[in-house]
Amino acid sequence: MLICDDLTLQRGSETFHFSLTLQPGELLVLVGPSGAGKSTLLDLLAGFATPQQGTLSWQGESLLALSPAQRPFTTLFQSDNLFDHLTVAQNIGLGLSPTLRLSQAQRQQVQEAAARMGLGDRLASLPPQLSGGQQQRVALARCLVRQRPLLLLDEPFSALDPALRQELLREIHRLTRVEGIGVLLISHHPQEARDVADRLALLEQGRIVFCGAPSALDAPEHAALRRYLGHDAD
Ligand SMILES: Nc1ncnc2c1ncn2[C@@H]1O[C@H](COP(=O)(O)OP(=O)(O)OP(=O)(O)O)[C@@H](O)[C@H]1O
Numbered sequence: 008m009l010i011c012d013d014l015t016l017q018r019g020s021e022t023f024h025f026s027l028t029l030q031p032g033e034l035l036v037l038v039g040p041s042g043a044g045k046s047t048l049l050d051l052l053a054g055f056a057t058p059q060q061g062t063l064s065w066q067g068e069s070l071l072a073l074s075p076a077q078r079p080f081t082t083l084f085q086s087d088n089l090f091d092h093l094t095v096a097q098n099i100g101l102g103l104s105p106t107l108r109l110s111q112a113q114r115q116q117v118q119e120a121a122a123r124m125g126l127g128d129r130l131a132s133l134p135p136q137l138s139g140g141q142q143q144r145v146a147l148a149r150c151l152v153r154q155r156p157l158l159l160l161d162e163p164f165s166a167l168d169p170a171l172r173q174e175l176l177r178e179i180h181r182l183t184r185v186e187g188i189g190v191l192l193i194s195h196h197p198q199e200a201r202d203v204a205d206r207l208a209l210l211e212q213g214r215i216v217f218c219g220a221p222s223a224l225d226a227p228e229h230a231a232l233r234r235y236l237g238h239d240a241d
Pocket residue numbers: 018019021039040041042043044045046047048
């Protein structure tokens with residue numbers, strides 16, 4: 008299990024305090040108003056920001072002294088995930104080796120990851136020849152070949168249309184169930200994520216102020232959830 012306990016960061020005049028857990032195979036959706044600290048939380052987990060206090064551990068081992076590359080996460084951002092001049096196979100292969108000198112076994116891994124993402128016949132294509140949804144699938148396939156147990160997704164589907172977002176969300180859900188990958192997904196579309204999420208966490212002003220069943224979105228009683236969803240607006 009991933010355990011983050013009072014991970015604290017002072018950034019400018021703002022202070023962030025985060026506590027959360029994530030189980031292998033669990034899909035936790037993170038929502039909150041712009042500026043609440045969602046990306047900052049991912050930065051702290053992945054090791055791109057250094058906390059002033061608190062603890063962070065995975066399967067009982069502290070992660071705080073580890074570099075981002077040594078941590079059990081793969082991170083996928085909203086856009087700019089692919090190199091347009093490299094083929095799909097090469098873009099996926101970068102997850103295994105930055106020099107793209109791949110062994111036969113690694114080339115096999117690339118093909119398998121592409122096939123799992125429905126890209127088996129697009130290995131020689133360049134990203135600009137693919138749809139936006141297919142491009143994000145390539146980026147996901149690159150995450151898969153890294154074989155890390157935890158996936159951090161910073162709104163990777165927000166530029167896509169709703170039907171494609173749904174399709175990729177279902178894909179992520181399948182990864183948690185079939186591969187046992189723990190996923191932390193930032194979303195600006197909580198209702199869309201509702202059906203696939205195991206838990207929902209709401210951030211407000213640098214803290215997780217609600218964490219519970221996604222069905223809480225249906226008839227929110229928690230004041231912060233009501234604020235976030237605009238239920239108390241005139
Ligand atoms: N590298 C940084 N240095 C200083 N302040 C930062 C840095 N990155 C983010 N911030 C500030 O931290 C706060 C939280 O930003 P963050 O990007 O984590 O929010 P967010 O919830 O992900 O927002 P959004 O939904 O708009 O992406 C903001 O006020 C932002 O200006």
